[in-house]
Amino acid sequence: MSITGLSLIAFLVVHVGVNACIWARDGGDMFNKASHFLGTTVVIRILEVGLFAGIILHVVQGLVLEVQNRSRRNVAYAVKLGNRGSKWYSRSMGLLGTLLLLFLIMHLSHFWVPSRFTELQTVNIDGKDIPNQYADIVNIFHNPIVDVLYILGCLSLLYHLLHGFQSAFRTLGLGNSRYMSLIKIIGFWFSIIVSLAFIMMPISVYFGWVSE
Amino acid sequence: MDHYIMNLTLKVWRQKNNQSKGNFETYEVQGISSEMSFLEMMDVLNDRLIREGKDPIAFDHDCREGICGMCSMYINGRPHGPWHANTVCQLHMRAYHEGDVIVVEPWRAKAFPVVKDLIVDRSAFDRIIQAGGYISVNTGNAVDANSIPIEKDHADASFAAAACIGCGACVAACKNSSAMLFVSAKVSHLALLPQGAPERKSRVLNMIAQMDKEGFGSCTNTQACESVCPKEISMANIARLNSEFIGAGLSADK
Numbered sequence: 001m002s003i004t005g006l007s008l009i010a011f012l013v014v015h016v017g018v019n020a021c022i023w024a025r026d027g028g029d030m031f032n033k034a035s036h037f038l039g040t041t042v043v044i045r046i047l048e049v050g051l052f053a054g055i056i057l058h059v060v061q062g063l064v065l066e067v068q069n070r071s072r073r074n075v076a077y078a079v080k081l082g083n084r085g086s087k088w089y090s091r092s093m094g095l096l097g098t099l100l101l102l103f104l105i106m107h108l109s110h111f112w113v114p115s116r117f118t119e120l121q122t123v124n125i126d127g128k129d130i131p132n133q134y135a136d137i138v139n140i141f142h143n144p145i146v147d148v149l150y151i152l153g154c155l156s157l158l159y160h161l162l163h164g165f166q167s168a169f170r171t172l173g174l175g176n177s178r179y180m181s182l183i184k185i186i187g188f189w190f191s192i193i194v195s196l197a198f199i200m201m202p203i204s205v206y207f208g209w210v211s212e
Numbered sequence: 213m214d215h216y217i218m219n220l221t222l223k224v225w226r227q228k229n230n231q232s233k234g235n236f237e238t239y240e241v242q243g244i245s246s247e248m249s250f251l252e253m254m255d256v257l258n259d260r261l262i263r264e265g266k267d268p269i270a271f272d273h274d275c276r277e278g279i280c281g282m283c284s285m286y287i288n289g290r291p292h293g294p295w296h297a298n299t300v301c302q303l304h305m306r307a308y309h310e311g312d313v314i315v316v317e318p319w320r321a322k323a324f325p326v327v328k329d330l331i332v333d334r335s336a337f338d339r340i341i342q343a344g345g346y347i348s349v350n351t352g353n354a355v356d357a358n359s360i361p362i363e364k365d366h367a368d369a370s371f372a373a374a375a376c377i378g379c380g381a382c383v384a385a386c387k388n389s390s391a392m393l394f395v396s397a398k399v400s401h402l403a404l405l406p407q408g409a410p411e412r413k414s415r416v417l418n419m420i421a422q423m424d425k426e427g428f429g430s431c432t433n434t435q436a437c438e439s440v441c442p443k444e445i446s447m448a449n450i451a452r453l454n455s456e457f458i459g460a461g462l463s464a465d466k
Binding site for chain 1 (some may be wrong): 223234236286288289290291315317320321322323385387388389390427428429430431432433434435436437439440446447448450451452453454455456457458459
């Protein structure tokens with residue numbers, strides 16, 4: 001869980017960085033160039049296979065772990081310890097992960113499937129016709145229902161990361177007292193910044209701060 | 213602190229044996245002194261049940277001074293009751309007031325089957341210790357005391373881990389019924405000392421294997437265990453256990 005989780009966290013850094021190019025105020029040129037570069041580079045294509053393998057492994061491991069752990073107590077407590085002992089999101093990683101999986105299916109069908117398997121509109125940048133991924137984003141995020149679902153998906157990501165980031169380090173044995181406070185601080189701000197950046201994307205399109 | 217007398221309602225888990233289903237029974241207890249311990253309050257109730265010809269409530273207890281790890285009640289949703297870093301026997305009735313309703317349950321985990329009422333079988337912990345919680349010592353003349361230098365920080369961390377009394381509150385509090393805090397304390401207390409070095413790798417591998425065999429869940433780092441531990445065993449021990457386990461797994465000969 002921890003190794004696949006940390007690889008997915010590493011992917012998020014790339015994802016949020018490239019997506020932030022939509023705020024370049026250049027009609028989407030920088031973003032289109034970046035996504036075209038990623039889409040046509042062999043190394044990235046190979047990493048994409050690894051990314052999907054990582055996601056599938058993380059989901060399967062998570063489900064197996066959740067089912068096993070739930071079976072370890074056959075009679076439930078009448079009064080639960082609840083928030084007195086741990087954070088609600090630390091206890092709800094299975095639920096948050098399931099919400100994220102549902103979000104991911106919607107997200108892939110919005111962006112990844114069209115860009116891989118169908119022809120997008122093209123735009124001419126520096127004399128070359130490249131797929132206009134930017135127009136696709138603006139188009140999809142004009143729908144307020146989609147925007148709300150994306151914000152909910154990113155909130156699930158926020159809480160999943162708040163626990164997952166520091167938990168991954170503990171599982172790998174790096175949670176000693178010397179580094180734990182540093183890991184906690186980095187994990188907290190990483191979760192907030194990445195999730196907030198993703199949340200701002202549909203909001204930016206909806207309110208017209210980002211447009212064609 | 214002012215002394216006061218209170219009347220309470222107790223909802224206690226009654227279960228005849230491991231095979232029977234079990235249910236909550238409600239008891240009204242009168243005239244409880246705020247200076248009694250929780251177990252003394254249970255004694256008062258049991259005394260009455262015996263006089264009435266009923267079966268007294270079975271519960272584990274031994275030293276009644278917070279060091280043996282026998283008492284194991286899950287009180288109002290928290291192992292060992294409401295006080296921080298405390299055992300049931302050291303919980304006093306001044307934690308409660310007139311008319312309070314107190315729900316008392318046994319530790320609930322498949323690896324800790326109920327023997328009767330509030331008593332659970334924690335011999336799984338004994339078998340984990342047997343699997344690796346020992347060191348090799350040569351026979352012959354006694355070695356001069358303090359002849360092996362030990363770093364002060366390691367000695368302190370080892371001592372803090374050795375404070376674990378094996379009560380099982382960590383398992384009771386964990387949503388996964390994981391015994392990782394217990395095992396991490398037992399592994400850490402020997403792994404941090406030179407005396408523990410000879411069996412360092414086999415110890416962690418064998419104790420983890422036994423832990424899994426006993427049917428405890430896995431650790432997802434929710435930290436519930438640390439928050440209820442009467443001896444304040446730190447989660448840092450779990451990280452140490454993980455690094456010991458990964459290191460031993462990569463380098464052990466078998």
